[in-house]
Amino acid sequence: MFFSIELLDLVLYCVQQLGVMLSVGSATIVLIAYIMAMRDGKIVESEAHFSRIVHRALGFGILLMVLSGIAITSLHGMTGQIAIVFAPVFLFKWLLIIGLIVVYLTQKGKPFSHFAVEGLLGATWYVLFLVHILAPI
Numbered sequence: 452m453f454f455s456i457e458l459l460d461l462v463l464y465c466v467q468q469l470g471v472m473l474s475v476g477s478a479t480i481v482l483i484a485y486i487m488a489m490r491d492g493k494i495v496e497s498e499a500h501f502s503r504i505v506h507r508a509l510g511f512g513i514l515l516m517v518l519s520g521i522a523i524t525s526l527h528g529m530t531g532q533i534a535i536v537f538a539p540v541f542l543f544k545w546l547l548i549i550g551l552i553v554v555y556l557t558q559k560g561k562p563f564s565h566f567a568v569e570g571l572l573g574a575t576w577y578v579l580f581l582v583h584i585l586a587p588i
Contacts, residue, residue: 460526463519470515471583474551477509478576485563499562506559513552520548540586547579 481502488498527535535541554572558564564572 456526456530460523463523463526467516467519467523468583470512470517470519471580472512474509474512474516475576475580477505477512478573480505481509481563482569482573485566485569488563489566494562502562503560506555510555513548513555516548517552520545540582544579544582544586547575547582551575551579 484498484502484505488494488502524536527533551572554568558568563569
């Protein structure tokens with residue numbers, strides 16, 4: 452049979468990986484754009500427009516992570532692998548994602564946040580990336 456749970460798990464993991472990579476890459480671009488925009492101390496319209504476009508890509512990456520994560524969690528639940536769902540690294544990863552979503556939604560429409568918020572967001576995205584990459588090991 453062509454379809455299997457393992458294949459579905461692999462596809463969902465790849466979608467989640469794509470979401471993480473897209474989001475972390477977008478967050479990196481936002482950090483670089485913030486530094487470039489703050490060189491002269493003011494944000495011009497072209498910089499704000501660029502930031503909004505990159506934030507849309509970031510939002511799409513978050514959407515991919517959440518949808519695939521819900522599907523993966525459901526799959527683990529249906530196959531009786533509840534221990535994986537309640538593993539500390541799994542819960543920590545979801546806690547990071549929820550925190551990033553909350554900040555993303557509160558900052559929606561703004562080109563950039565305060566420098567401390569931008570730095571904390573960038574660091575959180577990199578932590579999520581490391582947890583996502585190293586957790587399966």
